[in-house]
Amino acid sequence: MLSTGCASNIYMGILEKKYPGAEMKQALWRAARASTLPEWYAAMEVMKELNEAAFQDMMNLPPKMWTRSAYSRDTQCDLQVNNMCEAFNRAILEYRDKPIITLLEGLKFYLNNRIVKQKQLMLRWRTALCPMIQQKLEDSKRNSDKWFANWMGDEYMSLFEVSRDNEKYSVNLESRSCACRRWDLSGIPCAHAVASMWFGRRVPEDYVHSSYRKQTFIDTYSHLILPNNGPKLWV
Template sequence: MYKNILVRFKGRAEFALVKKAANAFRLIDFQTTFDQIEAMNPALHEYLVRADVRMWTRVHFPGDRYNLLTSNIAESMNKVMSHARSFPIVQLLEEIRSMMTRWFSDRRTDALKMTTDLTRGVEKILQGRVDYAKLLTVQDIDAHQVQVTSGTSLHVFNLKDKKCTCRRFNLEKLPCAHAIAAGEFRNISRISMSHPYYRKHYVYTSYENAIMPRELDKSVPGHVITKVCRPPIPKQQPGRPKNSRIKSALEIAMEKKKPRKQYTCGNCNQVGHNRKTCTL
């Protein structure tokens, strides 16, 4: 969808609104942004409606999307196995098996090295929210509900149901800044409020089973040996056969894009900043 919007509608400003609408947690925030898209580009708005808001927006998704927006797993596998696409079928399957064995082993080992209760990525996300939570004001409502305010915004967090009116906690299953502030106020750990799926134990369990290589000394069943497997009848396509997939216009443009120029500071002659932002 990102590629289609940039190629078909030529608008980076519009895509910023599409991204904002896709990541909105509350229905009112989504509708406000979606109305802005309609006023700015009616054709883009119609395209997004046809694409079905349940498929690309967080607020309308019928299930639990957590904090992930992913593409089809087949696209990822197709990319990583591009070097083996022309292999014979048996060798191709062995390449896939070897790759999956390596992935499972590496991820299982990495999960064992984690020193925190939650995964590293989740710990980093929550730590960033802790800094903001310290600026919030918390006040009790009843035994289970707490109001959290910051300037003109006010949200209510339910400690029993683990729900917040900002809906970030509801959809991500991770404590939002309001939940963290309420938890600190009630002496409740943010780790205990996080969904068990984010714990390192679940990561290890996901890759616990080993993917073993084929047993070469094991005899092939007789009904398999006697079965005749004929090759498919190919249909010759016009032109020279392609060895790689057809790239989109955006991918071609990104490959031709020149890297951003690195500016050198006039004070310290270091790259990455200028004279105004220099710390010397």
């Protein structure tokens, strides 16, 4: 079965070819990246004005396969598209047409190298979060200055209204949720959530999903591929 990210990648590739042009591409991706239904409707309206046929094509696709606004918050994934299958295929290209033993030895060499490199990289990293995720959180921290968080007075200091000009989002720190849905979908607090955290002097890093922690990454790569001898020692 295709993952939503993977399916989204395929659909967007096909549609970009079918309906070329910078404006259309922008409208397609705006609709794909929209994390709420109102944002998605607005993007689809733009698309309808640009090209009615493209709009109809997109409306006929199941939204949960291509737009963030229809993704479930269970995923907790920051990726809109997922090229993992293609990336793996490219990585093993030089071994793919080899005899079976050479192929397996090649795959083992590749996988072992990757595990060791990732492990070394992460052991050098000083913060509790993975580097890319820390950067995204820093973006949220920077943008949080533009928002005003208003505490609703609940016992756990977790309910907030976060506003700027005529925009307003409800945040629940306890359930790790913001009405913009970016935190819910990605597991990385959005600027609205961070603005609420500052109010109660909380540490935003504590609210990032556990799958992005350095320790989780190290645990993921903790398994070893054991060494083996060459054919001379085989029975």
